[in-house]
Amino acid sequence: MNDWKLLWDDLAKLAGSAIGMSDSMRKDARKTMTVKLEKILKKMDLVSRQEFEVVHAMAKRARSEQEELKKRVAKLEGKGSGQTRPTKPRVASRRKRA
Numbered sequence: 001m002n003d004w005k006l007l008w009d010d011l012a013k014l015a016g017s018a019i020g021m022s023d024s025m026r027k028d029a030r031k032t033m034t035v036k037l038e039k040i041l042k043k044m045d046l047v048s049r050q051e052f053e054v055v056h057a058m059a060k061r062a063r064s065e066q067e068e069l070k071k072r073v074a075k076l077e078g079k080g081s082g083q084t085r086p087t088k089p090r091v092a093s094r095r096k097r098a
Contacts, residue, residue, distance in 0.1 A: 047055075
């Protein structure tokens, strides 16, 4: 009976060691993959999230300014008041002299 208890204790220790070893291997593999992925991403020269947000805000501001200018131009051209836009005077074409 005592031999069985020792056998089960040994098996439990062996299983615990295997679990600990697999956990250690998993952590090592994860660290290795993280380092390799970081190297690959550095080579790709990607922008950071902060840089993206700054450029995105600049684009939004430029778009709103464009819309505002578009409204001002329409108003100055008379489109906003219902007037027709003045036509450009036609320039007489020059004929080639022989």
